[in-house]
Amino acid sequence: MNGADTTFSLKDDGCGMTNDQLINAMRPGSKDPNEERDINDLGRFGLGLKTASFSQCRKYTVISKKQSEHPVFWTWDLDYVYHHAKEWKLIASLPDGNWNEQIYNLSSGTIVIWQDIDHLLKGIHKDDKRAYDKFLQTMECVKKHIATVFHRYIEGNKIKIFFSGREVEAWNPFLIQHTATQSFPEEPLHNGKIKVRGFVLPHKSKLTPEEFRNAEGVRGWNAQQGFYVYRNERMLVSGEWLGLFRKEEHFKLARIMIDLPNSLDGEWQIDIKKSVARAPFGLKDNLKAYASLVRAQAVEVYRYRGKVVQRNSVTQHFQPVWIENQKDGKRYYEINQEHPFISSMDLKAIKPLIRLLEETLPVPLIVINESENPDSFFRPFEKVAASNELKELLKIVYKSLLNNNTPEQAKSRLLLIEPFNEYPELIECL
Known part of the structure; x- marks a missing residue:
């Protein structure tokens, strides 16, 4: 400068x-x-x-x-x-x-x-050093914007973009290469001129800290949910529900790609800055129906990390620590007494403790913190993942499973038990 x-x-x-x-x-x-x-x-x-x-x-x-x-x-x-x-x-x-x-x-x-x-x-x-620092921050935002808008050109090796002499790396909002990303079938609309494809991104527990920070983009996880509209592979809209839904925390893992040809600019009301697009009235019902399926799956992954694992298991079921129930239209939470670690205890002796925990679970406080700062929670045992505490607990449950299972069967069972499903690398070391 x-x-x-x-x-x-x-x-x-x-x-x-x-x-x-x-x-x-x-x-x-x-x-x-x-x-x-x-x-x-x-x-x-x-x-x-x-x-x-x-x-x-x-x-x-x-x-x-x-x-x-x-x-x-x-x-x-x-x-x-x-x-x-x-x-x-x-x-x-x-x-x-x-x-x-x-x-x-x-x-x-x-x-x-x-x-x-x-x-x-x-x-x-x-x-002016303060102005210089602000200038550098602005330049970093510009670089990220370029990496986002033209990511498909960069990924497809159509062009190389250099910023201050350094090559720009593409930012793909869909984490397509991640094994835990769920993709939906492509849906052709408008006689095949428009293509829609949905993605549900992995739960935070399935991402490394670096992957999590990168996937949230420049605006954060909640703001990046929604439709991504492309015209000739150039991104026009980055994370908007196009007036069909509101942005809500529990849908933040849903991202949907829409591909348009330039022949539909008028119908989609593409503006001069190429930063605004509006879905034609005749397509809104189709887009809403498709997005509802993607959003429903996003909620499952967001609320219940084990559901994907559970669907892939025919004879066994995922065992969470807490179970969500409803009565008279209100939700409440109970400790899962069929959880292998809990069922191995003297349930009669600890029943008063279980009731106390269930009745005093600070749901209102959790809801407030989740809405204000949704990414501030540790995953289970994240603070002590490498300590003996988690390993000892894992060994106790593994040993009890060996009474009726082979070692390989016991390890497979552990992958369906919370919180051990979060740490497959520790299970492999048993």
């Missing part, structure tokens, strides 16, 4: 533009949004370059070069337009710097240069 003299540049090694093409590209509204376009065209209004640049700076220059041709360049300068030209007039000028050298180093390509960056850096001195 160099205070008011800071410049930003964006460089690509694409096919470049001729002089006429560049002038047309710098003309606001250079495209008819209703004209038929190439299926891979990401533009629509012909405003992206101009609105993005003028939203951040008062002066920008574009240099472009076609293969085997000389580069061309033009500049928009708002101060020049206002004080001198009194009309919208491009000027042929290059900023100070080695821009000619940079463009000639490309066989073809384009460089966009921003100057007089008035929104982010107005009135900031280059020696």
